[in-house]
Amino acid sequence: MSHFNVAALLACAVVCLLAASHHAQAAVARANFSNPTYPGKCVVTSDVIMSPGQTGKAPNHPCASVTCMDNGHVEFHTCAAVAPPKGCKQRDFVNTNRSFPECCERAYDCRKYI
Numbered sequence: 001m002s003h004f005n006v007a008a009l010l011a012c013a014v015v016c017l018l019a020a021s022h023h024a025q026a027a028v029a030r031a032n033f034s035n036p037t038y039p040g041k042c043v044v045t046s047d048v049i050m051s052p053g054q055t056g057k058a059p060n061h062p063c064a065s066v067t068c069m070d071n072g073h074v075e076f077h078t079c080a081a082v083a084p085p086k087g088c089k090q091r092d093f094v095n096t097n098r099s100f101p102e103c104c105e106r107a108y109d110c111r112k113y114i
């Protein structure tokens with residue numbers, strides 16, 4: 001294979017990966033976490049009280065973000081679904097201590113089954 005072909009292949013691989021990640025849809029969930037004790041804030045848990053516009057890692061979830069909207073409404077975002085490499089099984093998140101979306105990185109088990 002010539003150098004030109006290798007370069008073209010790499011360029012395609014990068015573009016295709018970007019296109020694929022762009023199309024992968026992350027789940028979004030909305031909820032009402034308003035609390036009269038904290039008007040206008042999002043009371044996600046007794047420890048996690050956010051102001052509108054703030055984003056953080058969702059509590060009680062290994063890897064999701066929570067964004068405080070107006071009037072105590074929040075938006076949860078989970079990781080985009082990514083197909084595992086061919087012949088591999090998707091395992092757990094690599095490190096759920098990372099912030100979102102870095103925590104979305106998955107481990108894969110690519111041993112042959114059967």
Ligand SMILES: *[C@@H]1O[C@H](CO)[C@@H](O)[C@H](O)[C@H]1NC(C)=O
Pocket residue numbers: 032033034035
């Ligand atoms: C959100 O919940 C609060 C308290 O339960 C309620 O007063 C408010 O009307 C709710 N907002 C919406 C848009 O449902």
Ligand SMILES: *[C@@H]1O[C@H](CO)[C@@H](O)[C@H](O)[C@H]1NC(C)=O
Pocket residue numbers: 094095096097
């Ligand atoms: C994640 O954080 C906890 C608590 O700080 C720590 O015990 C654990 O080892 C960390 N895990 C990784 C994979 O870094």
